[in-house]
Amino acid sequence: MDGNKDRQIDSGNFQGGDDDGDLxxxxWTVEEDIALINYIANHGDGRWNLLARCAGLKRTGKSCRLRWLNYLRPDVRRGNITLEEQLxxxxxxxxxxxxxxxxxxxxxxRTxxxxxxxxxxxxxxxxxxLKCDVNSKQFKDTMRYLWIPRLVERIQASAAATTAVDGNGSYGSVAPPLMNNGSDFVSTSQVTPSYASENSSSGGGSSDGTQGSSVSELTDCYNNFGCFSVGYGQDTAPPPPPPPPMQSSAVGFFNEGELDFQAMEQSSCEWLAEDGGVDTSENFWSTAGPGTDYFWLLQQHLN
DNA sequence: AAACCGTGCAACCGCTGGGCG
DNA sequence: TCGCCCAGCGGTTGCACGGTT
Incomplete structure (x- = not known):
């Protein structure tokens, strides 16, 4: 997040430095960033190996691509992952x-x-x-019945607080919750991902075995709260199974199981507290990104 | 004040798949 | 069909930073 820290390194001394040829x-240094930005501004991206050579960068095409896509691209958004994004x-x-x-x-x-x-x-x-695997049913249940509902509650609460600021739902003295380099803007109360049909058919099993269980149930959870318009697309997923009864507390679910409810509850609270305890959007600008020293520096060079 | 440790993240690595000659 | 090149992806690593002891 803090891009500035990289500037503190003399990258010429970085381990692994120049031992393979000239690369x-x-x-990345400021000068390299500027060279890359300027080149792409004038010639566009793609053909990364060629680009690296033509731009006079002693970097692999891969490295250039990564730097551009993950950091320098104008529409890349930095800062804390918002509650909506977490969901x-x-x-x-x-x-x-x-x-x-x-x-x-x-x-x-987001990259x-x-x-x-x-x-x-x-x-x-x-x-x-929680002493469990992220792919385990236990963990997925924790997400579904604890963290997701809590996230939704928090989002709803912040949306309500926002609209209470003034009747129009505009922001009073509070900065908009989410901004991106001045380009796109996502309001707190609406996230409308457009799921394409690509997701639906498989029903299970990414190659790494991390695929979830019964798919869209998570989204069903927050659909039920009515604070998202999640479009599955007309041609997409089959109608999801009836969602489980939503509860803000998960007690009901875990009476029958052997899950460590206390641990989950505690972990849930910790998680939400650390990410959302303070509205993550409010300190967005305090993190690296437009307006920070490094971007200011870049802008000065580019102007 | 110094040492230590955990965390977050930028960047690298290896692999895969697609396009092309 | 084969081999090469390139783009893209997921996994991993290394380091700066901040907090704790």
Whole structure:
């Protein structure tokens, strides 16, 4: 998130440096970023190996592509994953498993790398706390019946608070919850992913075995709350099975099972507290991104 | 104040699949 | 059909940072 930290490294000294020919590795310098941005601005992207050479970058095409897509692209969004995005990620991962790029397609401005990192650092961490595997039924149940409903509640609450600011639902003194370099904007109360039909047929089994169980149930959960318009597309998934009764507390579900409800409840609270305890959107601008030192520096160079 | 540790994330690596000659 | 090149994907690594001891 903090792109500035990379600037503190003399990347020429980065381990693995220049031992294979002329190629540089490690963190990108401001000069390299500028060269890449300028080149793409003038010639467009694609043909990455050629691009790297023509732009005078001593980088592999891969490296250039990654840098552009994950960091320099103007529409890339940085900052905390919002509650809505968390919901989407949980849901989409339950459908598709570790298909990060596919998941990222439904989160405008987010990169597969970012989502992957989010999953590994947050979600897997909580699975570990529960001493269960992220692919286990236990963990999926925890998501479905605890975290998802809580996320939905929080989103609803913040949406309600937002509309209470003034009758029009516009933001008073509060900054809009989510912005992206001034381009696209996603309001707190609406996330409308357009699921394409690609998801539905398989019904199970990404190649890595992370596929979820009965698919769209997660989304059903928050559909029931009526705060999302999740479009499955007319031609897409078969009608989902009747959703389980929604409860803000999961007690009912776990009487019958052997799940460690207390641990889940606690973990759920911790998770939501750390990500959403403070409206993640409010400190969006405090993180790296447009307006931060590094982007300011880049802008100065480009102007 | 210093050492240590956990976390987050940028960047790299290896693999796969598609396009083309 | 085969081999090469390239783009893209998922997994992994390494490091800076912030918090804790």
């Amino acid at each position: 540089r590795r490690g963190p 989407l990620i949980l849901d989409l991962h339950s459908r598709w498993g570790n298909r990060w790029s596919k998941i990222a397609q439904h989160l405008p401005g 597969d790398n970012e989502i992957k990192n989010y999953w590994r650092t947050r979600v897997q961490k909580h699975a570990k706390q």
